[in-house]
Amino acid sequence: MKSYQGVGAGFPGDAGTDASTCARINSAMRAEYLYLLKWMALPNSAGGERRYTRTRYNIADGGRNYNNKQKGGIILGIMKYITVFAVLALVLASGCVTPSDEEVKIGTLLPLTGDLAAYGGPMEDGARLAVKEVNENGGVLGGKITLVTTDSQTSGVAAVGAMNQLATVDKVSAVIGAAGSGVSLAVIGIAVNNRIVQISPSNTAPDFTTYPDDGFYYRTVPSDALQGKAMAKLANESGYANVSTFVLNNPYGVGFEEVFKEEFEKLGGTVIDRVKYDPSGVTFDSEVDKVSASNPEVIILVGYPDTGSIILKAAYEKGAMDEIDWLLSEGMRTDELALKVGKTARGNYIVANFTGTTPDPRATGPAYDVFAADYVAEFGREPATFSSNTYDAAAIIALAIEKAGSADGTAIRDAIPDVANAPGEEVSDIGTALALIRNGTEIN
Numbered sequence: 204m205k206s207y208q209g210v211g212a213g214f215p216g217d218a219g220t221d222a223s224t225c226a227r228i229n230s231a232m233r234a235e236y237l238y239l240l241k242w243m244a245l246p247n248s249a250g251g252e253r254r255y256t257r258t259r260y261n262i263a264d265g266g267r268n269y270n271n272k273q274k275g276g277i278i279l280g281i282m283k284y285i286t287v288f289a290v291l292a293l294v295l296a297s298g299c300v301t302p303s304d305e306e307v308k309i310g311t312l313l314p315l316t317g318d319l320a321a322y323g324g325p326m327e328d329g330a331r332l333a334v335k336e337v338n339e340n341g342g343v344l345g346g347k348i349t350l351v352t353t354d355s356q357t358s359g360v361a362a363v364g365a366m367n368q369l370a371t372v373d374k375v376s377a378v379i380g381a382a383g384s385g386v387s388l389a390v391i392g393i394a395v396n397n398r399i400v401q402i403s404p405s406n407t408a409p410d411f412t413t414y415p416d417d418g419f420y421y422r423t424v425p426s427d428a429l430q431g432k433a434m435a436k437l438a439n440e441s442g443y444a445n446v447s448t449f450v451l452n453n454p455y456g457v458g459f460e461e462v463f464k465e466e467f468e469k470l471g472g473t474v475i476d477r478v479k480y481d482p483s484g485v486t487f488d489s490e491v492d493k494v495s496a497s498n499p500e501v502i503i504l505v506g507y508p509d510t511g512s513i514i515l516k517a518a519y520e521k522g523a524m525d526e527i528d529w530l531l532s533e534g535m536r537t538d539e540l541a542l543k544v545g546k547t548a549r550g551n552y553i554v555a556n557f558t559g560t561t562p563d564p565r566a567t568g569p570a571y572d573v574f575a576a577d578y579v580a581e582f583g584r585e586p587a588t589f590s591s592n593t594y595d596a597a598a599i600i601a602l603a604i605e606k607a608g609s610a611d612g613t614a615i616r617d618a619i620p621d622v623a624n625a626p627g628e629e630v631s632d633i634g635t636a637l638a639l640i641r642n643g644t645e646i647n
Contacts, residue, residue, distance in 0.1 A: 307343055307610045309334070309600055310351045310369035312380030312390065313593075317357025318482065318507040319382050321537040325587035326404055327352060330379050332581055333597035333633065340634035341641075343604045350597075355381045357482075357507070359389030366390040370397040376612040377402070377600045379593060383507075384408030385453035385482070387420075395419050398612040400619070402600065404592035408454035409462065418616050423592045423599070424562070427455070430533065431462025434503060434560045438467060438530060441558075443501045445473040449494045449514070450505040451534075452479035459505045459532060475499050480510070487514045488521070495523040505532040512543035519544070519553045531559030536588055561588060570631045598633055599623060605640050622646075 311330055314323035330350060338347045351373045353365035362381055369375045370393060377400040381387040384406045394401040395417055402421040409428045411420060438446055448463065450456030456479065464474045478494040480487055491514060494502055502523075504511060511534070518524055536559065541552040574594060578586040599619060604610050607618035622636075627645030630636045639646045 310375040329590035329593035435466035533561035
């Protein structure tokens, strides 16, 4: 009854109006469709396996196009945002590079601890893989790239301290992160004021679409303006007529919920109750009681693994799963979710086969397969949901530096559209891309 399905055209952006943050890049591929990825919520260590099926989900995009690029999973859409589906999407313009033996520092601001820790390590590894490939191919400006790692702790307060360190102590010119939309909103002003390029691999809140970032903020995922619609379509086509929403009280949860409600009601559905929960909370019994009180057919849970697993366990214990189904957002999808929530009295995983939306990086085809194979060879495990998006972010920064001939933040900002836009020769390999830039060849 409940299977984890994922929408995969990327991990959240507005199809019709999201002129977001992420990039000013032309597009070649219409993002009318999101692919659904069926995933069973069972931990691999417990004998569970990921089972995939593909179904097309038509998400009207108002005619806006997206640029599909390749090797980790880049889809860079210039109408104001970079949208990533799979791997490195490289569109490069020619330019002169001034060699330098100095190292170039790029910061990462990812959740190595906290509610999103399940994503942080694999995301960091995605960046590490891209940097490794860049350095193996001559680095940038004649020198090596060094990653400066910081931990956002999935906390705006901690992230502010980390971003200030990256800006004033480490003096990086670009930062990959943060993962959570609320955390990024806490630090984006620091990045802009210090003229640091910030690229998030997983920010999905629609807020970034209109944020006055002076061109310094990008994302390699689409916003919840797209994913919220996909969730609404999933709920509608699953036969649910009425729902209640249960979301994080932060930009991610609130933004997702607003888009979902609007779309679901357009499809003829009814949203009965809308409950928000505190990301810093430790118990959520009262919220579970409230969201289940009206006995909706399904509850839409938009959350993160740690707090979300507490909610799901409480819902089970309170009988809020006996007659009510649950749909989960991509923020809940980790291999550890079933272990975190626990088992029934009969020894079955409580959330086995739950359903939700998540990006399918395979939507771009063979390029992602190459990335995934390289990732497994390097780290001995499969990439996680945003690993390829983080790879893309690091790759785009490196290519922009080489194109600009400078590691200055403003120069990187201005070069990003040039390295992620047509026309030019299509490439899907970092080494090839760097060589072509150095030869003055335009690349698409």
